[in-house]
Amino acid sequence: MRCRITPLLIYTLLTIQLSGCMMGPDYVRPKLTVPAEFKELKGWKQAQPKDHVLKGKWWEMFNDPRLNSLEEQVATGNFSLAQAEAQYRQAEHLVLTAQSALFPVASASGTFNRFLAASGQSVAVPGVRNLFGLALSMSWQPDLWGSVRRQVEANTDTAQASAATMQALRLSLQATLAVDYYQLKMLDGQKALLDGTADAYNKILTITKNRYAVGVAAKSDVVQAEAQTESVRAQAINLGVQRAQYEHAIAVLIGKAPAEVAMPAKPLAVSPPSVPLQLPSELLERRPDIATAERKMAASNAQIGVAKAAYFPTLNLGATTGYQSTLLNTLLDSARRYWALGPAAVALSIFDGGAKNAQYKQAIDQYDANAAAYRQTVLTAFQQVEDNLAAVRILEEESQVQNKAVAAANQALELTLNQYKAGTVNYLNVMTAQTVALSNRITAVQLQGARLTAAVQLVPALGGGWDNSKVPSSKDMGKDIKWTDYLSIPLIDQGK
Structure with a gap:
């Protein structure tokens, strides 16, 4: 009698296991209560109809070629992003590892x-x-009870979570770069303002010296004018510390050493764009961090099935x-x-000291924890949108009022200077008017930078043009797997 293990037999056995039982609950995404609209929509200026959808290259809304160039380099040069991409590939291959348990193991x-046979034995030779x-x-x-299939499901969900995490990191890095860029430009604006103010103060110092020379002004006026001029120059120099730090941070974000990047000084001359806004319900599909939390919850749900299958015989x-x-x-x-x-x-395990029961309860507890984390992530997402909507709206209102304050302070300074030149007021009045005018000008520049920062931070809060369709499907998981990956030994270079 001869027995042969045919491919048909293997196929039949595989079919039997794939149609067998699967322990554990099937995953169902929990329902969430979503508000009908955002609370801070009052006074919101929606983008033009042609720009009603937030694009992937959202930074192009700011119409800044230099920013566009820097943002493009984040995807190719940032090493934190490269690390996240490698971790996604690692998670992708864990799916293959789990799938391999569905097949027989063959060895040659x-x-x-x-x-030499012992003496006394009856041997033919x-x-x-x-x-x-x-x-x-x-x-x-x-896989009679679905343990392997649940593990494949869990690893697939984990890989999808890793892909969403990578996208969340990409969006965060892009937003951080834009914030650093506009903070740097805001400092350039302050530097230009202080330099111009120092020049103006120096002219007044010259006038004061001339008045002192003819006996109209006191020596104290000259000293005070010199002190105020040098103080403004010192403030301008001090801004270089922060500017250098932002420049270095930008270099690291694009994957370069700080010595390789030099940002020319250019004042802030851009207004915040109108960021396209979607409905609150759409936020659940637009944020990669929400997708990450949801996929982790799905993976922990599958792990319940893995733990439950361990109760049954193998x-x-x-x-x-x-x-x-x-x-x-x-x-x-x-x-x-x-x-x-x-x-x-x-x-079949008869007694294990409660290990399997503990593992099963741990799997349930992990699902509960991930479900709570998912709900918290959603709430945090709504909070971030509301925070930045409020910031954009309130800072715009404040900026309008501040511009009026700047105009009034400039006018007061001009009037006071004319009175000082005419000899009707002393230099203390000039110093007070100069201080008020400079303070208001600096506040106006800082407000412009804060408005741009709020607009930038609103973009990742809304998902940055990302959506759930970009999460790789289970079919996409194996698209980069070669037939050589199924062999026990590598036959070709694996890229190392």
Whole structure:
């Protein structure tokens, strides 16, 4: 009697396991209560109809070629993003690792024995003998209770979470770069303002010195004018510390050493754009961090099935076929062939000190924790949108009022200077008017930078043009897997 393990038999066994039971609950995304509209929409200026959708390259809304160039370099140069991409590929291959448990494991072996039988034994050929062997063995544990399939499901969900995490990091890095860029430009604006103010103060100092020379002004006026002029110059120099830090941060974000990046000084001359806004319900599909939390919840749900399947018995099947001969040249003769079915074994844990029960409860607890984290992530997302909507609106109102304050302070300074030149007021009035005017001008520049920062931060709060369709499907997981990945040894260069 001859027994042959055919591909049809393997296919039949695989079909049986794939149609078998699957322990644990099937995943259903929990329902959330979503507000009908954002609270801080009052006074919101929506973008033009042609720009009603937030694009992937959202930074182009700011119409700044230099910013566009820097943002493009984040995707190719940032090493934190490269690390996240590698971690996603690692998670992707964990799916393949889990899938491999669905298939039998085959191994080949070759043996050689040289031995002498003990005296007194009845042997066909006495003396020293050789024994050659060649065998092919196969073992398989059918996935009767869905443990492996649940693990594949969990690893797939984890890989999808890793992909969403990578996108969330990309969006965060892009937003951080834009914030640093506009903070740097705001400092350039303050520097230009202080330099211009120092020049104006120097002219007044010259006037004061001339008045002192003819006996109209006191020496104290000259000293105070010099002190005020040098104080403004010192403030302008001090801004260089912060500017250098922002410049260095930008260099690191694009994957370069700080010595390689030099940002020319250019004052802030851009207004915040109108950021397209979607409905609150759409936020659940637009934020990659929400997708990450949701996929982690789905993975923990599948792990409940893995833990529950451990309660049931496991079935192990084995088969071996091969050749044995005392002569190497006759090893592959059909007469030397042998086969064996087995061992076939069923194993069931009778007592494990509560380990499986604890693991099952841990899986449920992990799901509950991830479900709570998902809901918290959603609430935080709504908070961030509301915060930045309020910031954009309130800062715009404040900026309008501040511009009026700047105009009034400038007018007051001009009037006071004219009075000082006419000799009707002393220099203390000039100093007070100068201080008020400079303070209001600096506040106006800072407000402009704050408005741009709020507009930038609103973009990632709204998802930055990302949506759930960019999460790779289970079919996408294996698109980069080659047939050589199924071999036990690498036959080609794996890129290392």
